[in-house]
Amino acid sequence: MKFNLKVWRQKNAKAQGKLVDYTIDNINADMSFLEMVDVLNDNLTRKGEDPIAFDHDCREGICGMCSMYISGRAHGPHHAATTCQLYMRSFKDGDTIYVEPFRAGAFPIIKDLVTDRSAFDRIIAKGGFVSVNTGQAQDANNLPVDKADAEKAMDAAACIGCGACVAACPNSAAMLFVSAKISQLALLPQGGPERNNRAINMVNQMDEEGFGNCTNIGACEAECPKEIKLTNIARMNREYLVASLINE
């Protein structure tokens, strides 16, 4: 297969970026998208050019590191799949493919397709945990959890922190990501004692990082590789509201 690629190249955080054209030939339909980029990078390196920088690690859809905006969609054309789980047979021979980084004010570009998503870590550091030191825990079965709640908590906990929700959102909101963590811990008794502070602190940090507001568009849910549900956002809003009332 042969493809025309338009890839975002940007030397560093401060430089102006632009789309650069590449053509690539002899691509096997069974190759993953990232393997296609590996081959392109190999060609570039052999020609003495700078290879395209991109984030990736596990290449099996679980670490959340890969992050490409492919022809107008976060993680490419498939529903519920990460960039590393995209295969070239999803494209037609001769297609033109646009490859851009996840764009958001709170995810500054570091180089080419690599962005700085450390804002997510800083939000988690504000409350995405239970404050229990190692060795302090009681016996695990002293704390029964309703099976349905445990299942819902697990649904929310499946978030891989990739940031596709932010990239897909016209407001660059991080509501789906933040609400997934708040929901997981709000649904479990372990999260109870810190519930109010957690909601306030994480939401405040989210605003401070410069993520936008939610206007109920739902692009986040549509593009999330782990099918995190919008209902989590509703739960987060409730948590935040209750917490604000109590704190007043």
Place this chain on the structure above:
Amino acid sequence: MSELNSKIPEGPLANKWNNYKEHAKLVNPANKRKLEVIVVGTGLAGAAAAASLAELGYQVKAFCFQDSPRRAHSIAAQGGINAAKNYKNDGDSVFRLFYDTIKGGDFRAREANVYRLATESRNIIDQCVAQGVPFAREYGGLLDNRSFGGSQVSRTFYARGQTGQQLLLGAYGALERQIGLGNVKMYSRHEMVEVVTIEGKARGIIARNLITGQLERYFGHAVLLASGGYGNVFFLSTNAMGSNVTAAWKAHKKGAYFANPCYTQIHPTCIPVTGDYQSKLTLMSESLRNDGRVWVPKTKEDAKAIREGKKTAVDIKEEDRDYYLERKYPSFGNLCPRDIASRAAKEACDDGRGIVPSGLGVFLDFADAIKRLGVDVVKARYGELFPMYQNITNEDPLKTPMKIYPAVHYVMGGLWVDYELMTTVTGLYCLGGPRG
């Protein structure tokens, strides 16, 4: 030449760990604040160690090459975590978990360490649950267990097929909490390239800042390596792309001994290599062998015809198929241990009977299970696995047999450590994957 002293505590096996804890030297809280510890890697071992040390009051510097500590490859573990909780009252105990683990390690692991692991397994579950890890529950709200890897008791705790992810995110949360409190300084996008020793003691590291490319120098009173195993010394493995074993190798070059490097697990059920561009291999859960039957054609001619696309699996008549695991190991059949299943697959392919173009692949066939149980049951049983296989290979395992081949999965060898987890370099410790 270092002398190997494993420093196993005195006393009977069951008392060693308590003995050790009761006589270990304590550090004055005021002094803890003055001690800096470097932790390289933020997987289950690294993140848990960094968070725990910070909770105790030490100053911790943690390093990972990814953009966030949450991405370490521990995240990819699927099955579950064992603990001798005996919640099922099915006769489990610390000793039984110890014994099964020693047996699983071919009686070569250090007994004192394994007994400690079996003892602590119970606290680990308590800790994870307290951290909010959403383990599977029974209807009564208590933790659910399943049995795994042929053990006769149910002691595996699991969070769907994402146990590693959930455990890691628990540890990552604890680490982020300490980062937020200012007790851990996190250096992501940094790769360790050297262990620094002063007068024979590990006193810091040199790390490359992966954004600027600069080499940077970091001091620590002790250095902990939790940087993962060496599976990627093989050209292809199921490991993450960045798990490149540089840190453990550099430690070895500085004098840390390596133990049991031959201990590499070749997992029998991975998706075969399709081309020379391939960057890594994907593991299909072992549970598939519960219902799938492994076979290759009896004759090289049939295998060749399949490789060349002139025949497909269904063209091979039942009597012309060699269900080689069932033939060679009638009592275990398709469920024989991983190493044996892997070796048998290689033997069949070396014999010229592989069924993928490269010659390195065998069938894993669900046709009988579908006949016996119906499509819906089989589909439900392997819910996430079949679509994942189909996404990668473009073939539907409900219609045509899966193609599998063994691949390097994880390693049990690594840097040699004593009971205190110190390598043969004073002050250089090793936890988790890179440890032997």
